[in-house]
Amino acid sequence: MRFIILLERPLFSFIFYLSNSWVQNILNSMSDNIADLERQHKALEDEITEAMRHRSVDDLAIVELKRQKLHIKEAIERLRNQATSAKDSRSRSMDA
Numbered sequence: 001m002r003f004i005i006l007l008e009r010p011l012f013s014f015i016f017y018l019s020n021s022w023v024q025n026i027l028n029s030m031s032d033n034i035a036d037l038e039r040q041h042k043a044l045e046d047e048i049t050e051a052m053r054h055r056s057v058d059d060l061a062i063v064e065l066k067r068q069k070l071h072i073k074e075a076i077e078r079l080r081n082q083a084t085s086a087k088d089s090r091s092r093s094m095d096a
Helices: 018-053 060-093
Strands: 004-010 012-021
Touching: 018 060
Parallel strands: none
Antiparallel strands: 004 012
């Protein structure tokens, strides 16, 4: 069974034919990346909580930590959406 992935860019479109094992490796890698980002997100959450307990921490430093946390959350959501799309494509390919 092969899967087709279409990668569109402004000037070019690429079509990749991937085997089951390649798709599974990609999904596993995405899961690992999501787990790493979730750990970073949690660490920032803990750091923000700790910083807010201490009046000596600059408000701008806390704002920067929150901004970093938001960027990580957005990256997690992007990866989850990509993984869901890949799984859906895989299911449709297997049904065909």
